[in-house]
Amino acid sequence: MAEFKDKVVLVTGGSRGIGKAITGLFKSEDATVIVTYKNSIDEEYFNSKNIFYFKCDVADMKSVQEITDKILKKHSAIDVLVNNAGITKDGLLMRMSEEDWDNVLDTNLKGVFNMTKAVSRSMMTRRYGKIINITSVVGITGNAGQANYVASKAGVIGFTKSVAKELASRNININAVAPGFIETEMTGKLSEEVRKSYMNSIPLKRFGSGEEVARTVKFLASDDSAYITGQTVCVDGGIVMQ
Numbered sequence: 001m002a003e004f005k006d007k008v009v010l011v012t013g014g015s016r017g018i019g020k021a022i023t024g025l026f027k028s029e030d031a032t033v034i035v036t037y038k039n040s041i042d043e044e045y046f047n048s049k050n051i052f053y054f055k056c057d058v059a060d061m062k063s064v065q066e067i068t069d070k071i072l073k074k075h076s077a078i079d080v081l082v083n084n085a086g087i088t089k090d091g092l093l094m095r096m097s098e099e100d101w102d103n104v105l106d107t108n109l110k111g112v113f114n115m116t117k118a119v120s121r122s123m124m125t126r127r128y129g130k131i132i133n134i135t136s137v138v139g140i141t142g143n144a145g146q147a148n149y150v151a152s153k154a155g156v157i158g159f160t161k162s163v164a165k166e167l168a169s170r171n172i173n174i175n176a177v178a179p180g181f182i183e184t185e186m187t188g189k190l191s192e193e194v195r196k197s198y199m200n201s202i203p204l205k206r207f208g209s210g211e212e213v214a215r216t217v218k219f220l221a222s223d224d225s226a227y228i229t230g231q232t233v234c235v236d237g238g239i240v241m242q
Protein backbone atom coordinates (compact mmCIF):
# COMPACT_ATOMS: atom_id res chain seq x y z
CA MET A 1 0.00 0.00 0.00
CA ALA A 2 2.74 2.43 0.92
CA GLU A 3 4.82 2.06 -2.25
CA PHE A 4 3.06 4.83 -4.18
CA LYS A 5 2.23 7.11 -1.25
CA ASP A 6 4.86 9.73 -2.07
CA LYS A 7 4.84 9.12 -5.81
CA VAL A 8 3.56 11.43 -8.51
CA VAL A 9 1.87 9.54 -11.35
CA LEU A 10 0.92 11.27 -14.60
CA VAL A 11 -1.74 9.52 -16.72
CA THR A 12 -2.49 10.95 -20.17
CA GLY A 13 -6.08 10.49 -21.31
CA GLY A 14 -7.04 9.58 -17.75
CA SER A 15 -10.55 10.98 -18.01
CA ARG A 16 -12.22 7.91 -19.51
CA GLY A 17 -11.86 4.18 -20.17
CA ILE A 18 -8.59 2.44 -19.36
CA GLY A 19 -6.94 5.71 -18.26
CA LYS A 20 -9.73 6.30 -15.74
CA ALA A 21 -9.21 2.79 -14.32
CA ILE A 22 -5.44 3.45 -14.04
CA THR A 23 -6.14 6.76 -12.29
CA GLY A 24 -8.54 5.04 -9.87
CA LEU A 25 -6.03 2.33 -8.98
CA PHE A 26 -3.18 4.76 -8.25
CA LYS A 27 -5.58 6.97 -6.30
CA SER A 28 -6.49 3.98 -4.13
CA GLU A 29 -2.74 3.49 -3.55
CA ASP A 30 -2.55 7.06 -2.17
CA ALA A 31 -0.37 8.33 -5.03
CA THR A 32 -0.69 11.90 -6.26
CA VAL A 33 -2.31 11.41 -9.64
CA ILE A 34 -2.22 13.94 -12.46
CA VAL A 35 -4.73 13.33 -15.21
CA THR A 36 -4.71 14.91 -18.65
CA TYR A 37 -7.57 14.94 -21.14
CA LYS A 38 -8.30 16.57 -24.49
CA ASN A 39 -11.96 17.59 -24.56
CA SER A 40 -13.77 17.42 -21.24
CA ILE A 41 -13.61 15.86 -17.79
CA ASP A 42 -16.16 14.89 -15.13
CA GLU A 43 -14.96 17.42 -12.54
CA GLU A 44 -17.16 15.97 -9.81
CA TYR A 45 -15.70 12.47 -10.23
CA PHE A 46 -12.11 13.73 -10.23
CA ASN A 47 -12.61 16.16 -7.34
CA SER A 48 -10.21 14.65 -4.83
CA LYS A 49 -7.32 16.00 -2.78
CA ASN A 50 -4.74 13.77 -4.48
CA ILE A 51 -5.97 14.16 -8.08
CA PHE A 52 -5.07 17.10 -10.32
CA TYR A 53 -6.30 17.44 -13.88
CA PHE A 54 -5.18 19.45 -16.89
CA LYS A 55 -6.48 19.91 -20.39
CA CYS A 56 -3.59 19.04 -22.70
CA ASP A 57 -3.48 17.74 -26.25
CA VAL A 58 -0.61 15.25 -26.26
CA ALA A 59 -0.11 15.84 -29.99
CA ASP A 60 0.80 19.47 -29.33
CA MET A 61 4.40 19.72 -28.07
CA LYS A 62 3.95 23.33 -26.88
CA SER A 63 0.97 22.42 -24.72
CA VAL A 64 2.77 19.29 -23.40
CA GLN A 65 5.82 21.35 -22.44
CA GLU A 66 3.70 24.00 -20.69
CA ILE A 67 1.74 21.43 -18.67
CA THR A 68 4.76 19.34 -17.67
CA ASP A 69 6.63 22.50 -16.58
CA LYS A 70 3.62 23.47 -14.48
CA ILE A 71 3.40 20.00 -12.90
CA LEU A 72 7.13 19.89 -12.15
CA LYS A 73 6.98 23.33 -10.57
CA LYS A 74 4.16 22.28 -8.25
CA HIS A 75 5.16 18.68 -7.45
CA SER A 76 8.93 18.82 -8.08
CA ALA A 77 8.94 15.36 -9.71
CA ILE A 78 7.02 12.97 -11.93
CA ASP A 79 7.88 9.44 -10.83
CA VAL A 80 5.58 7.53 -13.19
CA LEU A 81 4.38 8.50 -16.66
CA VAL A 82 1.58 6.45 -18.22
CA ASN A 83 1.19 7.30 -21.92
CA ASN A 84 -2.40 6.14 -22.33
CA ALA A 85 -4.13 8.76 -24.52
CA GLY A 86 -5.17 7.25 -27.82
CA ILE A 87 -7.74 7.45 -30.59
CA THR A 88 -8.98 5.37 -33.53
CA LYS A 89 -10.12 6.55 -36.94
CA ASP A 90 -10.67 3.24 -38.70
CA GLY A 91 -11.07 2.59 -42.39
CA LEU A 92 -9.65 0.48 -45.16
CA LEU A 93 -6.46 1.91 -46.67
CA MET A 94 -8.15 2.83 -49.95
CA ARG A 95 -10.71 4.92 -48.07
CA MET A 96 -8.44 6.32 -45.36
CA SER A 97 -7.97 10.08 -45.58
CA GLU A 98 -4.63 11.75 -44.99
CA GLU A 99 -6.29 13.62 -42.13
CA ASP A 100 -7.33 10.38 -40.40
CA TRP A 101 -3.81 9.02 -40.82
CA ASP A 102 -2.24 12.19 -39.40
CA ASN A 103 -4.65 12.53 -36.47
CA VAL A 104 -4.08 8.98 -35.28
CA LEU A 105 -0.31 9.08 -35.72
CA ASP A 106 -0.07 12.52 -34.08
CA THR A 107 -2.03 11.46 -30.99
CA ASN A 108 -0.93 7.86 -30.53
CA LEU A 109 2.73 8.01 -31.56
CA LYS A 110 3.89 11.64 -31.61
CA GLY A 111 1.96 12.12 -28.36
CA VAL A 112 4.09 9.41 -26.72
CA PHE A 113 7.26 11.06 -28.07
CA ASN A 114 6.14 14.51 -26.83
CA MET A 115 5.24 13.37 -23.33
CA THR A 116 8.24 11.08 -22.88
CA LYS A 117 10.65 13.76 -24.05
CA ALA A 118 9.11 16.40 -21.80
CA VAL A 119 9.08 14.19 -18.69
CA SER A 120 12.23 12.09 -19.04
CA ARG A 121 14.69 14.98 -18.62
CA SER A 122 13.71 15.44 -14.97
CA MET A 123 13.66 11.64 -14.46
CA MET A 124 17.23 11.48 -15.83
CA THR A 125 18.37 14.16 -13.40
CA ARG A 126 16.78 12.27 -10.48
CA ARG A 127 17.96 8.92 -11.79
CA TYR A 128 14.53 7.44 -11.22
CA GLY A 129 11.51 6.92 -13.41
CA LYS A 130 8.94 4.46 -14.71
CA ILE A 131 7.32 4.99 -18.09
CA ILE A 132 4.49 2.77 -19.28
CA ASN A 133 3.17 3.12 -22.82
CA ILE A 134 -0.24 1.73 -23.70
CA THR A 135 -0.01 0.08 -27.09
CA SER A 136 -2.34 -2.64 -28.43
CA VAL A 137 -2.21 -6.29 -29.47
CA VAL A 138 -2.99 -5.16 -33.01
CA GLY A 139 0.37 -3.35 -32.99
CA ILE A 140 1.84 -6.88 -32.90
CA THR A 141 -0.63 -8.79 -35.09
CA GLY A 142 -1.83 -6.14 -37.58
CA ASN A 143 -5.53 -5.58 -38.26
CA ALA A 144 -7.42 -4.92 -41.49
CA GLY A 145 -9.15 -1.53 -41.42
CA GLN A 146 -6.74 -0.04 -38.87
CA ALA A 147 -3.53 0.71 -40.83
CA ASN A 148 -3.14 4.09 -39.11
CA TYR A 149 -3.87 2.80 -35.59
CA VAL A 150 -1.71 -0.32 -36.01
CA ALA A 151 1.20 1.72 -37.43
CA SER A 152 0.98 4.04 -34.42
CA LYS A 153 0.84 1.17 -31.91
CA ALA A 154 3.66 -0.80 -33.59
CA GLY A 155 5.62 2.48 -33.53
CA VAL A 156 5.04 2.75 -29.78
CA ILE A 157 6.54 -0.73 -29.28
CA GLY A 158 9.67 0.20 -31.28
CA PHE A 159 9.91 3.55 -29.48
CA THR A 160 9.67 1.76 -26.12
CA LYS A 161 12.55 -0.59 -26.96
CA SER A 162 14.82 2.20 -28.24
CA VAL A 163 14.19 4.58 -25.36
CA ALA A 164 14.58 1.70 -22.86
CA LYS A 165 18.12 1.27 -24.19
CA GLU A 166 18.79 5.03 -24.01
CA LEU A 167 17.47 5.54 -20.47
CA ALA A 168 18.50 2.30 -18.74
CA SER A 169 21.74 3.76 -17.42
CA ARG A 170 19.70 6.46 -15.65
CA ASN A 171 17.60 3.90 -13.76
CA ILE A 172 14.52 4.60 -15.87
CA ASN A 173 12.37 1.63 -16.88
CA ILE A 174 10.13 1.99 -19.93
CA ASN A 175 7.74 -0.77 -20.92
CA ALA A 176 4.61 -1.15 -23.00
CA VAL A 177 1.28 -2.76 -22.14
CA ALA A 178 -0.71 -4.21 -25.03
CA PRO A 179 -4.39 -4.62 -24.16
CA GLY A 180 -6.58 -6.88 -26.24
CA PHE A 181 -10.30 -6.17 -26.24
CA ILE A 182 -11.19 -4.12 -23.20
CA GLU A 183 -14.70 -2.90 -22.39
CA THR A 184 -14.51 0.90 -22.94
CA GLU A 185 -16.17 3.53 -25.13
CA MET A 186 -13.57 2.75 -27.81
CA THR A 187 -14.74 -0.89 -28.12
CA GLY A 188 -18.35 0.07 -27.35
CA LYS A 189 -18.50 1.39 -30.94
CA LEU A 190 -18.10 -2.17 -32.35
CA SER A 191 -21.12 -3.91 -33.86
CA GLU A 192 -22.51 -7.06 -32.22
CA GLU A 193 -21.26 -9.09 -35.18
CA VAL A 194 -17.69 -7.79 -34.87
CA ARG A 195 -17.76 -8.32 -31.07
CA LYS A 196 -18.81 -11.95 -31.61
CA SER A 197 -16.06 -12.62 -34.11
CA TYR A 198 -13.46 -11.03 -31.80
CA MET A 199 -14.77 -13.08 -28.88
CA ASN A 200 -14.12 -16.28 -30.84
CA SER A 201 -10.44 -15.33 -31.14
CA ILE A 202 -9.96 -14.83 -27.38
CA PRO A 203 -8.84 -18.04 -25.59
CA LEU A 204 -10.28 -16.81 -22.24
CA LYS A 205 -13.61 -16.10 -24.03
CA ARG A 206 -14.31 -12.68 -22.55
CA PHE A 207 -13.35 -9.04 -22.99
CA GLY A 208 -11.04 -7.59 -20.35
CA SER A 209 -11.65 -4.70 -17.96
CA GLY A 210 -9.81 -1.43 -17.54
CA GLU A 211 -8.93 -2.55 -14.00
CA GLU A 212 -7.11 -5.61 -15.36
CA VAL A 213 -4.96 -3.37 -17.55
CA ALA A 214 -4.45 -0.97 -14.62
CA ARG A 215 -3.08 -3.75 -12.40
CA THR A 216 -0.41 -4.60 -14.99
CA VAL A 217 0.47 -0.91 -15.28
CA LYS A 218 0.81 -0.75 -11.49
CA PHE A 219 3.18 -3.76 -11.53
CA LEU A 220 5.35 -2.07 -14.18
CA ALA A 221 5.34 1.15 -12.16
CA SER A 222 6.44 -0.67 -9.01
CA ASP A 223 9.89 -1.75 -7.92
CA ASP A 224 8.74 -5.39 -8.23
CA SER A 225 9.45 -4.98 -11.96
CA ALA A 226 12.78 -3.17 -11.50
CA TYR A 227 14.61 -5.69 -13.74
CA ILE A 228 12.12 -5.41 -16.63
CA THR A 229 12.61 -2.81 -19.37
CA GLY A 230 11.85 -2.51 -23.09
CA GLN A 231 9.16 -5.21 -22.91
CA THR A 232 5.59 -5.39 -24.18
CA VAL A 233 3.19 -7.16 -21.82
CA CYS A 234 -0.06 -8.35 -23.42
CA VAL A 235 -3.22 -8.13 -21.31
CA ASP A 236 -5.47 -9.84 -23.80
CA GLY A 237 -7.00 -13.10 -22.58
CA GLY A 238 -4.40 -15.01 -24.61
CA ILE A 239 -4.88 -13.55 -28.11
CA VAL A 240 -1.15 -13.03 -28.64
CA MET A 241 1.23 -15.63 -27.24
CA GLN A 242 4.81 -14.46 -27.81
Ligand code: NAP
Pocket residue numbers: 012013014015016017018019036037038039040041056057058059084085086087107111134135136137178179180181182183184185186187
Ligand atom coordinates in the same frame (compact mmCIF):
# COMPACT_ATOMS: atom_id res chain seq x y z
P1 NAP B 1 -11.18 6.02 -24.61
O1 NAP B 1 -12.18 5.44 -23.67
O2 NAP B 1 -11.63 6.48 -25.95
O3 NAP B 1 -10.41 7.21 -23.85
C1 NAP B 1 -9.37 7.90 -24.52
C2 NAP B 1 -8.75 8.91 -23.59
O4 NAP B 1 -7.69 9.57 -24.31
C3 NAP B 1 -9.71 10.02 -23.16
O5 NAP B 1 -9.38 10.39 -21.85
C4 NAP B 1 -9.41 11.15 -24.13
O6 NAP B 1 -9.68 12.47 -23.63
C5 NAP B 1 -7.89 10.98 -24.26
N1 NAP B 1 -7.36 11.60 -25.47
C6 NAP B 1 -7.70 11.35 -26.77
N2 NAP B 1 -6.99 12.14 -27.59
C7 NAP B 1 -6.16 12.88 -26.80
C8 NAP B 1 -5.18 13.88 -27.05
N3 NAP B 1 -4.86 14.26 -28.29
N4 NAP B 1 -4.56 14.45 -25.98
C9 NAP B 1 -4.86 14.06 -24.74
N5 NAP B 1 -5.76 13.13 -24.43
C10 NAP B 1 -6.41 12.55 -25.45
O7 NAP B 1 -10.00 4.99 -24.90
P2 NAP B 1 -9.58 3.62 -24.16
O8 NAP B 1 -10.31 2.52 -24.79
O9 NAP B 1 -9.62 3.80 -22.69
O10 NAP B 1 -8.06 3.50 -24.65
C11 NAP B 1 -6.98 3.94 -23.87
C12 NAP B 1 -5.69 3.47 -24.51
O11 NAP B 1 -5.70 2.05 -24.60
C13 NAP B 1 -5.50 3.98 -25.93
O12 NAP B 1 -4.14 4.26 -26.16
C14 NAP B 1 -5.95 2.82 -26.79
O13 NAP B 1 -5.38 2.84 -28.05
C15 NAP B 1 -5.47 1.65 -25.93
N6 NAP B 1 -6.17 0.39 -26.20
C16 NAP B 1 -7.50 0.25 -25.93
C17 NAP B 1 -8.13 -0.97 -26.16
C18 NAP B 1 -9.56 -1.21 -25.86
O14 NAP B 1 -10.03 -2.33 -26.08
N7 NAP B 1 -10.31 -0.25 -25.34
C19 NAP B 1 -7.38 -2.03 -26.69
C20 NAP B 1 -6.04 -1.84 -26.96
C21 NAP B 1 -5.43 -0.64 -26.70
P3 NAP B 1 -11.15 13.15 -23.88
O15 NAP B 1 -12.12 12.34 -23.06
O16 NAP B 1 -10.99 14.54 -23.40
O17 NAP B 1 -11.38 13.02 -25.35
